[in-house]
Amino acid sequence: MLGxxxxxxxxxxxxxxxxxxxxxxxIGAPMEGSGAGRGEVDAPKVLREYGLVTHLGAVDxxxxxxxxxxxxxxxxxxxxxxxxxxxxxxxxxxxxAAALHANWRPLVLGGCCSVLPGALSGLRRFAGPxxxxxxxxxxxxxxxxxxxxxxxxxxxxxxxxxxxPELHAVATRQPLVxxxxxxxxxxADLVRRRELGGVEAxxxxxxxxxxxxxxxxxxxxxxxxxxxxxxxxxxxxxTWLHLDVDVLDGSVMxxxxxxxxxxxxxxxxxxxxxxxxxxxxxxxxSLAGLNVHxxxxxxxxQRLVGLLADVLT
Numbered sequence: 001m002l003g004x005x006x007x008x009x010x011x012x013x014x015x016x017x018x019x020x021x022x023x024x025x026x027i028g029a030p031m032e033g034s035g036a037g038r039g040e041v042d043a044p045k046v047l048r049e050y051g052l053v054t055h056l057g058a059v060d061x062x063x064x065x066x067x068x069x070x071x072x073x074x075x076x077x078x079x080x081x082x083x084x085x086x087x088x089x090x091x092x093x094x095x096x097a098a099a100l101h102a103n104w105r106p107l108v109l110g111g112c113c114s115v116l117p118g119a120l121s122g123l124r125r126f127a128g129p130x131x132x133x134x135x136x137x138x139x140x141x142x143x144x145x146x147x148x149x150x151x152x153x154x155x156x157x158x159x160x161x162x163x164x165p166e167l168h169a170v171a172t173r174q175p176l177v178x179x180x181x182x183x184x185x186x187x188a189d190l191v192r193r194r195e196l197g198g199v200e201a202x203x204x205x206x207x208x209x210x211x212x213x214x215x216x217x218x219x220x221x222x223x224x225x226x227x228x229x230x231x232x233x234x235x236x237x238x239t240w241l242h243l244d245v246d247v248l249d250g251s252v253m254x255x256x257x258x259x260x261x262x263x264x265x266x267x268x269x270x271x272x273x274x275x276x277x278x279x280x281x282x283x284x285x286s287l288a289g290l291n292v293h294x295x296x297x298x299x300x301x302q303r304l305v306g307l308l309a310d311v312l313t
Contacts, residue, residue: 001143005137005290007077007150008091012142014168014225018033021282022103022104022105022135022213022294023057023058023104023105023155024056024057024058024059024103024104024105024106024107025047025058025059025060025061025099025105025106025107026031026044026048026052026053026056026058026059026060026061026107027061027062027064027096027099027106027107027108027119027288028044028045028048028061028062028063028064028090028109029044029063029066029088029095029108029109029110029115029218029286029312030042030043030044030045030063030065030066030067030109030110030111031066031067031088031092031110031111031112031114031115032068032110032111032112032114033068033073033081033085033112033113033114033151033152034068034071034080034149034303035068035069035070035072035080035081035084036153037067037069038070038257038291038293039251039255039257039290039292039293039294039295040112040117040139040257040288040289040291041046041111041255042291042292042293043068043109043110043111043287043291043292043301044063044110044111045306046290046292046295046298046301047109047287047290047301047305048060048095050301050302050305051305052109052209052305052308052309053311054109055305055306055308055309056097056100056308056309056312056313057313058060058312059104061095061283064088064091064092064095064290065091065135066087066088066091066111066115067085067170068080068081068085068088068114068298069081069084069138070084073150075153077144077166077167078144078147078150079144079147079150079151079152079155079167079170079192080150080152081265082169082170084172085114085152085154085170086169087118088114088120089114089116089118089121089170089171089172090118090123090172090240091118092108092115092118092119092124093117093118093119093121093125093172094109094122095108095118095122095153096119096121096122096126096153096284097121097122097123097125097126098119098122098199099122099284100122100123100284101126101285102124103241104196105282105284105285106119106122106283106284106285107266107282107284107285107286107287107312108284108285108286108287109287110286110287110288110289110290111151111288112151112153112257112288112289112301113136113140113153113154113156113242113244113264113288113289114152114153114156115160115286115288116156116159116160116242116286116288117152117160117170117171117172117176118143118172119158119284119286120160120169120176120177120240121172121173121176122142122152122166123238124173124176124242124281125298126149126238126244126283127238127283128176128238129178129181129237129238130148130176130177130181130237130238130240131177131181131182131183131232131235131237131238131239131240131281131295132160132177132181132182132183132239132240132242133183133185133232133239133240133241133242133276134157134182134183134185134242134278135184135185135186135242135243135247135269135272135273135276136184136185136186136187136212136242136243136246136247136289137186137187137188137189137213137246137258137259137260137263138154138187138188138189138193138244138246138258138260139157139184139187139189139193139198139200139210139302140153140154140155140156140158141157141158141163141193141199141201141205141297142154142158142196142198142199142299143155143158143163143164143166143199144164144167146197146198146199147184148196148268152167153248153288153289154171155167157182157184157205158204159171159176159312160174160176160177160202161175161176161177161178161179161182161205161208162174162176163199163205164173165203173179178207179205179206179207179208180207180208181237182205182209183208183209183211183228183231183232184201184208184209184210184211185210185211185214185215185228185247185272186211186213186215186216186247186263186264186269186272187210187212188212188213188249188261188263189197189260189262190212190264211224212229212272213262213264213268214249214262216264216268216272217264218269220279221267221268222271223273224268224270224271224272225274225275226234226275228250228272228276229275229279231276232275232276232279232281233279236280236281238275238281239279239281239282239283239284240275240282240283240284240285240286241273241276241282241284241285241286242275242285242286242288243263243285243286243287243288244289245287245288245289245290245304246258246259246260246263246289247263247269247301248263248265248266248269249261249262249263249264249265250263252265252295253294253300254265254294254295254300255290255291255292255293255294255300255301256289256290256291256294257289262311264279266303266307267305270307270310270311271310273307274310274311277311277312287308290304
């Protein structure tokens with residue numbers, strides 16, 4: 001029902017994209033997995049205020065009603081705000097699918113990584129099995145048994161690949177993406193993950209392709225760009241890019257809730273994103289992890305707007 005209403009609203013908008021050149025549609029999804037209203041909920045508003053929509057030549061769809069207000073962990077799954085997450089995932093999926101059906105390219109502004117299942121679900125409804133380029137400082141492969149926070153954001157990749165089957169309700173189906181169709185770039189969380197008992201990608205998702213932050217740095221911008229382009233050109237699939245800004249090193253990106261040490265520089269991230277954005281089958285993007293309450297003067301937010309404008313146009 002909601003999907004139909006969203007599709008009607010999109011079709012009734014004053015601006016419609018050209019059939020041969022789909023435009024970006026900015027969709028706010030201020031879903032933040034702690035349920036406590038951390039600064040990620042205000043990220044869509046701040047990015048708009050600093051001109052993201054204008055710089056992209058995009059159209060703003062506004063915010064979806066997906067805020068999480070329940071900070072309690074579900075007694076069965078141990079996930080915070082689990083029932084609200086299930087409902088919010090469906091809303092995001094409806095919006096993404098409706099946007100794609102109307103020939104828009106959705107740019108989903110989170111929020112945290114809990115927006116990913118909804119985004120992939122919407123893409124899958126429209127285009128079938130997708131490929132996921134997952135650019136994140138963490139692998140997000142915790143499970144309800146190993147999570148210390150209870151936030152879905154730390155289990156996002158587990159949820160969408162089916163590694164945590166108990167999260168099937170929030171993922172709408174499992175897997176939303178096959179492990180072999182995942183390209184994970186930028187992980188810099190190995191030490192903390194081992195201390196917390198988290199699993200490695202080689203164990204959980206042996207078919208996934210993982211290029212950690214150290215590999216990006218050692219390869220250099222030109223080589224890593226060519227490597228990413230080659231990986232994405234190997235098979236043509238509808239592709240979704242998920243960017244958690246905590247992939248940037250904590251010294252250059254303070255505006256995150258879970259900073260990493262040894263993450264990417266701005267230039268390295270720009271090279272990675274430019275390579276991904278050049279893929280002909282990139283149908284949509286989700287952005288997560290920007291905690292604007294930790295961004296004095298919004299300097300990091302402004303730089304992020306400039307980066308996105310550079311790579312997505």
